Amino acid sequence: MQRKQQEAGHSRKPNVIWIFGDQHRAQALSCNGDPNVRTPNIDNLALTGVNFVNAVSGFPLCCPFRGSMLTSRYPHSCVPGHEYQLPSEQQTIAHVFNDNGYDTAYFGKWHLDGFKENEGRAAMHIVPPDRRGGFHEWVGYENNNSQWDCWVHGGEGEHAFHYPLPGYETDELTNLFIDYIRKKGEALEADEEKPFFAVLSVQPPHNPYIAPEESRRRFNPAQIKLRPNVPPITNVQEKSQEDLAGYYAMIENLDWNVGRIKQILASTGLERNTHIIFFSDHGDLHGAHGQEKKTLPYEESIRIPFIISGEMSFYNGRKTGKSPAMMNHVDIAPTTLGLCGIEKPDWMEGTDFSSHRLSSRSMVNEPDSAFLQSPTARANVDKPWRGIVTKDGWKYTCFEGFSWMLFNLNDDPYELVNQAHNPQAVYAGKRKELQQRLMGWIDQTGDKFEVPYG
Incomplete structure (x- = not known):
């Protein structure tokens, strides 16, 4: 079995997975220098892959970023603000993978159907099948800010479902993702495998900053080291430390789940033919400049982790290290396609940076900067x-x-x-x-x- 899997890793089209959280700033990883948090599994992704240290969220807000992430279109022409709907006629990266013989799957937070929270709880809103971005398999929710009461839905007609996850959101969504990968491993063993593009999108470390006890117990708010730009104002610093204790615990829980995904890829033999891309939709200020959350253009808000990795790093032609490329939200889809040898369609606006990972890919005329925008006013800036x-x-x-x-x-x-x-x-x-x-x-x-x- 192992030999068959190794040979398949060389001969089949590569798989690719996205793993990303919500509101996870780039600075909040131990591999990126944060003294408060330990992220050994994500650190290993960086060590065996490429860490894009200049990656940004061109619009540091959930819905616009996700629209640009999936379509490679800038927010002002796709999803210009909070609770805007992804245009129904807009194709996504899933359509491109579908057309190239891939299975596609999405698990977790969507937030692209335009549901307004003032009309009810978004976790109860059902995203219609024709507005799920073209993914073959979709198990998710529109939005949810209660990590211990997370509802997911999917399917259609008599096969539709909607139920609460039995535990903490990140753990349970990872369970669903692992089941999907396990089935892919079984298909590989039976010589029935199709290449796949699969997405795991979790809400943590987005507020409320609540984590499982085993992760939370390591963090004492009074011992959290704040960044130098958090002003010496007592209530600002105390609030930031209290929030960060939960935030870092959520990140360490996410890191643990990244390790679980790595393990299932290894046990199924899929790791040798699977790219892993880890990132976030935007950051979190946590008291920097006296501000909270996102939408401002400060570093803690716009900088995101972005790592391309996977065990494929041990093959010739796989680059490792740090990349200075100006990775933006519109570049994620073209770069992902490039990793699989698929050229981006004309309607995608972003740049393919896959040459920073693969020696076989040609360098392109890369931008010397990243475009930042907030076409609509938000809470932190009017x-x-x-x-x-x-x-x-x-x-x-x-x-x-x-x-x-x-x-x-x-x-x-x-x-x-x-x-x-x-x-x-x-x-x-x-x-x-x-x-x-x-x-x-x-x-x-x-x-x-x-x-x-x-």
Whole structure:
């Protein structure tokens, strides 16, 4: 059996899986330097794969990111805000994989059917089969903010189902995902395997910051080390430490489940032919600059973990290490297709960065920056904004007609000194340069926004 599986790993089309949580900032991994959290399984993914250390969430909000993740379309032309519906006519990455002979499956949080929480509990909303992104198998929920009372649904007609998971969300969704992989392993052993693209989307570490006791007991809020940009205001620091204790516990629980997935891939022999992509939809501020949650363009909000790995790293031609590529939400689908040797369709707007993992893939003309946007106002900021972050470490954001932020992240990684209105030549010149580049992004993507100049 083992020899058959090893030979299949060389001869069959590669599989690929996505594993991602919600609101997991890039900084909150031990491999990325966080002293509070231990993530050995995710760290191993980084060590045997490629860690995209410049990855960002171009719109740090759940629904817009997910729309861009699946379609490689920017939010202003796809899912422009919270509780907006993915256009029914819009194809997704699942359709492309389907057309290339893959099985496709999605497990977990969806949040793309436009259900409004003020109309009831989203966990009770049934996403119609024709609005499930084209996945062959779909077991999920629209939205849910109660990790111990998570309901999932799927199927259609007489085969439709809707039931509460029996335990903690991340554990139970991982159980469903593992069952799917186990069946794929059985198909491989029977020489009946089709390549597959499978997604595991969990809500943790999104608030409320509740984790299983075995994960939570390690964290004492008073011992949480805060980032230097959390202001020395007692109530801000105490709230941040209390929330982070649960947040880190949720991340360690997610890491444990990543280990479980690695184990089932190994036991079925699928690990030798499966790419694993680990990421998040956006970050969480946790008191940075006195702010909470997301939607602001600060580093803790926009930076996401993004790792491409899998045991395929032991084959020749698999690159490892850290990549400086400016990975954005629209680049996830093209890059995933590229890992499987599938060219992106014309309607996808993002860049294929698979050459950073596979020597066999040709380098493309990569962007020198990532486009940031919030086309709709949100709780943390009451007006739309646009921005840009560059590979050489600069960030600029603005409201319509008015500059907002300018940071040199090389010298000021915690964004403590805003230079947006500093008249010194070095900052005034850089501001104009970034405004020009931002206007280029707006024109290139068909966006509409008045960028100040000068």
